[in-house]
Amino acid sequence: MGNTNCGLSDFHVVKAARQIIVFRCIEEKNYAMKFDILLKAIVYFDAVMRNGSATVAAEQLFVTPGAVAQQIRKLEASLGVTLFTRAIRKLHPTQVAFSYWEQVRPALLQLDTASLTLRNRTNDEIRVSLPPALANSWFARRIPALTRDDPQLKLHLNASTDLLDGEQDTFDIAVRHCDGHAPGLTAELxxxxxxxxxxxxSYRSALRLFEVSDLVKATLLYTTSHANWPKWFAHAGLPHTDLKIGMRFDQSELAIDAARRSQGVVLTSPWLVEDALEQNQLVQLFDTSLSVGKDYYLVHRQNAPLHESADRLRQWLLKTSHL
Structure with a gap:
């Protein structure tokens, strides 16, 4: 047989093979390290592109703006391109950045969805987000029935009115006061x-509030986030300009509490005053109601199927709302 080692001894062949293996291991380790750094930088890049600000991205990622800027520079160095032009305390995405983001964004969403799906399979805790006023009234009133009907449910409640992002929010189920059109979300009335x-x-008796026109004697309690008094008066056929200027509140709960304390009349959702009506702390004036163009919707992410316990809660809430 001919010499297939091209004149190299067996010792040198084995030594060369070992060196190749070592070099390959080093290359693979370096690639893994580079990929880890690159993936982190891409996450930071995505946060800047989504928020339009390195400062906001840093707050979302729980790091400093300097750390965000450092990762952006690492990503630019790795790719050999300029992703942002720099101004004072501002990053302006280049066209290259928009093109790159369009390509990497689906991959990040796929990773997020895969992780969320796996978490849902191994964790029965249901993350629920509701507006504070609804959480403290309509939902709190029904919690005893929920725990009685399904004692195995584990709830993590969050009170918020923040706008929802079907791609980024990590809730399982949420309730929001909206028009039902939420990108990336499934919405059910x-x-x-x-x-x-x-x-x-006592306030009704003292001011003798028996007709809509009697409200000219009353103090109106406004909620700034739900400024519906002008529409209600137009619907009732009474000029809003003839009425007293009342008190303004940032939260519905504060306006409702002021009404309970006989400080004026409040225009609000019947779902927020069920307990107060039942305990005779409040009474409804007139039969006139106003549809405000927004309803309370039950929403969840379209790209992440509900796990079994979350879907049980969803069905229970929908059933309860029709009782």
Whole structure:
């Protein structure tokens, strides 16, 4: 047989093979390290592109703006391109950045969805987000029935009115006061969004509030996030300009509490005052109601199927809302 080692001894062949293996291991280790660094930088890049600000991205990632800037520079060096032009405390994406983001964004969403799906398979805790006023009234009132009907449910409640992002939010189920159009989310009508006028029994008696026109004697309690008084008066046929200027509140709960304390009349959702009506702390004035164009919707992410316990809660809420 001919010499297939090209004149090299067996010792040198084995030594060369070992060197190749070592070099390959080093190359693979370096590639893994580079990929880890690159993936982190891409996540930071994505946060900047989504938020339009390195500062906001840093807050979302729980790091400093300097750390975000450092990762962006690493990504640019790795890719050999300029992703942002720099100004004072501002990053402006280049066309290359928009093109690159369009390509990597689906991959990041796929990773996020895969991780969320796996978490849902191994964790029965249901993350629920509701507006604070609805959480403290309509939902809190029904928690005893929920735990009685399904004692195995584990809830993690979050009170928020923040706008939802079907790609980024990590809730399982949420309730929002909206028009039902939410990109990336499945929305199901939970409660109609009508509003009515309420006050304490003593306030009604003291001012003799028996007709809509009697409201010219009353103090109106405004909620800045739900400024529906002008629409309600137009619907009732009474000029809003003839009425007293009342108190303004940032939260519905504060306006409702003021009404309970006989400080004026409040225009709010009947779902937020069920307990107060039952305990005779508030009474409804008139039959006139107003549909505000927004309802309470039950929403969840389109790209992440609900796990079994979350779907049980969803079905229970929808069933309860129709009772």
């Amino acid at each position: 939970l409660l109609p969004g009508e509003v009515m006028v309420y006050c304490s029994p």
